Amino acid sequence: MNSSPLVNVDAEALKIEIDLIYAGADNLAGKPIYKDARCLLHRDAEICLRLASRLAHQAGLSLRVFDAYRPPYAQLLLWEALPNPEYVRDPKLGSHHSRGVAVDLTLLDGEGQPLDMGTGFDDMREQSHQFFPDLPPAVQRNRLLLLGIMLGAGFQHIASEWWHYELPDAENYPLIDDHSIRPARD
DSSP: OOSSSSOOOOOOHTOOEOOOOOSOOOOOTTOBBSSSSSOOEEEHHHHHHHHHHHHHTTTOOEEEEEEOOOOOOHHHHHHHOOOOOOTTTTTTTOSSSGGTOOEEEEEEOOOOOOOOOSSSSSSGGGGGGTOOOSSSSSHHHHHHHHHHHHHTOEEEEETTTTEEEOOTTTHHHHHHHHHHSSSSOO
């Protein structure tokens, strides 16, 4: 019997795209981190993601997920690449991704093109902060639209990354070390 609280995120059932950035080399670590690109979330977060997808579709949009559950070894690799607690949580504290309750994502338009959010995913600069003021109004609207969808679905935001959402009281969820997600080899 599987006692893990993690469930597979079914892109087809949720009508979302999954593009796990850390399964490839184009990420802040500059190398693949995940050997296999399975998108997992805690059951509670997956339920909220389902609602977020429905809300996005009501607006004629859809979601693209960049990252979800992140094994502790992956958090350590990201910390080694960017040991800045404003953007990467110290693995000693435990990432909310490693609890399965955080998701990184963006919005896609009706043609499947990403909305302009002013920066790319994992762009670790002040311009990526949720409410950075010096961005065009269209970018501000897109970020606020994503924010509204995710808040409406039960997630909360963090100040430093427009793409990161997590369940409230994320600290109350235990860290999960799912050994079925293996590191990519250099």
